[in-house]
Amino acid sequence: MAHKIEWTEQTWNPTAGCTKVSAGCKNCYAETMAIRLQAMGMKGYENGFEFNLVPSRLNDPFKRKKPTVFFVNSMSDIFHEEMPEGYLDKIFDVIEKTSYHTYQILTKRAERMKDFFQKEMFQGYCLFL
Numbered sequence: 407m408a409h410k411i412e413w414t415e416q417t418w419n420p421t422a423g424c425t426k427v428s429a430g431c432k433n434c435y436a437e438t439m440a441i442r443l444q445a446m447g448m449k450g451y452e453n454g455f456e457f458n459l460v461p462s463r464l465n466d467p468f469k470r471k472k473p474t475v476f477f478v479n480s481m482s483d484i485f486h487e488e489m490p491e492g493y494l495d496k497i498f499d500v501i502e503k504t505s506y507h508t509y510q511i512l513t514k515r516a517e518r519m520k521d522f523f524q525k526e527m528f529q530g531y532c533l534f535l
Contacts, residue, residue: 414477414510420464420497421482421489422450423457427514436481450481457488464496467504475508485515485522494522 411417423440426432436455443451450460467476478484484497501509513519 411477411480415475416470416477417480418463418466418476418478418509419450419460419481420466420500421457421459421479421484421486421493423453423455423481424483424486425457430514440481457482457486459490459493464500467500467507470507473506473508475510478509478511483513483515484511485513485518487515487518491522 424431424434424436426434440451440455444454449462450458452458467474478497478501483489484494501507511519
Protein backbone atom coordinates (compact mmCIF):
# COMPACT_ATOMS: atom_id res chain seq x y z
CA MET A 407 0.00 0.00 0.00
CA ALA A 408 1.28 3.50 -0.83
CA HIS A 409 2.03 5.59 2.23
CA LYS A 410 3.67 8.79 3.42
CA ILE A 411 5.34 7.41 6.56
CA GLU A 412 8.88 8.75 6.39
CA TRP A 413 10.38 6.26 8.88
CA THR A 414 9.56 3.11 6.89
CA GLU A 415 9.78 1.89 3.31
CA GLN A 416 6.66 -0.25 2.95
CA THR A 417 3.54 -1.12 4.89
CA TRP A 418 2.21 -4.65 5.29
CA ASN A 419 -1.34 -5.10 6.57
CA PRO A 420 -2.33 -8.77 6.89
CA THR A 421 -5.19 -7.50 9.07
CA ALA A 422 -7.23 -4.32 9.02
CA GLY A 423 -9.29 -2.42 11.55
CA CYS A 424 -8.99 -2.00 15.27
CA THR A 425 -10.74 -0.89 18.45
CA LYS A 426 -9.74 2.02 20.65
CA VAL A 427 -7.99 1.04 23.87
CA SER A 428 -6.35 4.26 25.09
CA ALA A 429 -6.52 8.03 24.94
CA GLY A 430 -3.85 7.84 22.25
CA CYS A 431 -6.45 6.23 19.99
CA LYS A 432 -8.75 9.26 20.06
CA ASN A 433 -7.50 10.77 16.78
CA CYS A 434 -6.53 7.54 15.02
CA TYR A 435 -5.35 8.21 11.46
CA ALA A 436 -5.98 4.58 10.50
CA GLU A 437 -9.68 4.85 11.35
CA THR A 438 -10.08 7.90 9.12
CA MET A 439 -8.14 6.20 6.33
CA ALA A 440 -10.18 2.99 6.69
CA ILE A 441 -13.41 4.89 6.10
CA ARG A 442 -11.90 6.35 2.90
CA LEU A 443 -10.69 2.94 1.77
CA GLN A 444 -14.12 1.46 2.46
CA ALA A 445 -15.70 4.12 0.23
CA MET A 446 -13.18 3.23 -2.50
CA GLY A 447 -14.08 -0.49 -2.24
CA MET A 448 -10.62 -1.56 -1.02
CA LYS A 449 -10.43 -5.21 0.09
CA GLY A 450 -10.17 -5.52 3.86
CA TYR A 451 -12.22 -2.41 4.59
CA GLU A 452 -15.67 -3.67 3.63
CA ASN A 453 -16.76 -3.09 7.25
CA GLY A 454 -14.89 0.16 7.74
CA PHE A 455 -12.62 0.00 10.76
CA GLU A 456 -13.90 -3.27 12.23
CA PHE A 457 -11.03 -5.66 12.93
CA ASN A 458 -10.68 -8.39 10.29
CA LEU A 459 -8.13 -10.73 8.77
CA VAL A 460 -6.94 -10.09 5.21
CA PRO A 461 -5.37 -13.44 4.20
CA SER A 462 -4.82 -12.25 0.61
CA ARG A 463 -2.06 -9.97 1.96
CA LEU A 464 -0.38 -12.54 4.19
CA ASN A 465 2.38 -13.45 1.73
CA ASP A 466 3.07 -9.94 0.41
CA PRO A 467 6.62 -9.76 1.86
CA PHE A 468 7.63 -12.73 -0.34
CA LYS A 469 6.92 -10.54 -3.39
CA ARG A 470 9.80 -8.19 -2.52
CA LYS A 471 13.25 -9.67 -3.00
CA LYS A 472 15.08 -6.44 -2.13
CA PRO A 473 15.58 -6.09 1.65
CA THR A 474 12.84 -3.73 2.81
CA VAL A 475 11.77 -2.08 6.06
CA PHE A 476 8.12 -3.03 6.64
CA PHE A 477 5.75 -1.34 9.07
CA VAL A 478 3.51 -4.24 10.07
CA ASN A 479 -0.19 -3.45 10.45
CA SER A 480 -0.11 0.30 9.98
CA MET A 481 -3.91 0.02 9.68
CA SER A 482 -4.46 -2.29 12.65
CA ASP A 483 -2.80 -3.73 15.74
CA ILE A 484 -1.08 -7.08 15.25
CA PHE A 485 -1.79 -7.97 18.89
CA HIS A 486 -5.47 -7.01 18.77
CA GLU A 487 -7.54 -9.14 21.15
CA GLU A 488 -9.55 -10.60 18.23
CA MET A 489 -6.40 -11.73 16.39
CA PRO A 490 -6.48 -15.54 16.34
CA GLU A 491 -3.22 -16.95 17.67
CA GLY A 492 -3.01 -19.31 14.67
CA TYR A 493 -3.10 -16.36 12.26
CA LEU A 494 -0.54 -14.51 14.37
CA ASP A 495 1.68 -17.58 14.07
CA LYS A 496 1.28 -17.42 10.27
CA ILE A 497 2.32 -13.74 10.25
CA PHE A 498 5.46 -14.54 12.24
CA ASP A 499 6.17 -17.52 10.02
CA VAL A 500 6.27 -15.12 7.05
CA ILE A 501 8.54 -12.80 9.05
CA GLU A 502 10.88 -15.66 9.89
CA LYS A 503 11.01 -16.89 6.28
CA THR A 504 11.74 -13.38 4.96
CA SER A 505 14.39 -12.44 7.49
CA TYR A 506 16.21 -10.36 4.85
CA HIS A 507 13.53 -7.74 5.54
CA THR A 508 13.28 -5.60 8.69
CA TYR A 509 9.90 -5.53 10.42
CA GLN A 510 8.64 -2.67 12.58
CA ILE A 511 5.79 -3.61 14.89
CA LEU A 512 3.92 -1.10 17.02
CA THR A 513 1.19 -2.06 19.47
CA LYS A 514 -0.94 -0.61 22.21
CA ARG A 515 -1.42 -4.14 23.52
CA ALA A 516 2.00 -4.76 25.06
CA GLU A 517 0.77 -7.44 27.48
CA ARG A 518 -0.48 -9.66 24.67
CA MET A 519 2.76 -9.09 22.75
CA LYS A 520 4.81 -10.03 25.81
CA ASP A 521 2.76 -13.18 26.37
CA PHE A 522 3.07 -14.15 22.71
CA PHE A 523 6.85 -13.71 22.61
CA GLN A 524 7.36 -15.68 25.82
CA LYS A 525 6.52 -18.82 23.89
CA GLU A 526 9.62 -20.97 23.44
CA MET A 527 9.52 -20.71 19.65
CA PHE A 528 10.19 -16.93 19.82
CA GLN A 529 13.09 -16.85 22.25
CA GLY A 530 15.46 -15.58 19.52
CA TYR A 531 13.42 -12.48 18.63
CA CYS A 532 14.49 -9.00 19.64
CA LEU A 533 11.72 -7.43 21.72
CA PHE A 534 11.57 -3.78 22.80
CA LEU A 535 8.89 -2.81 25.29
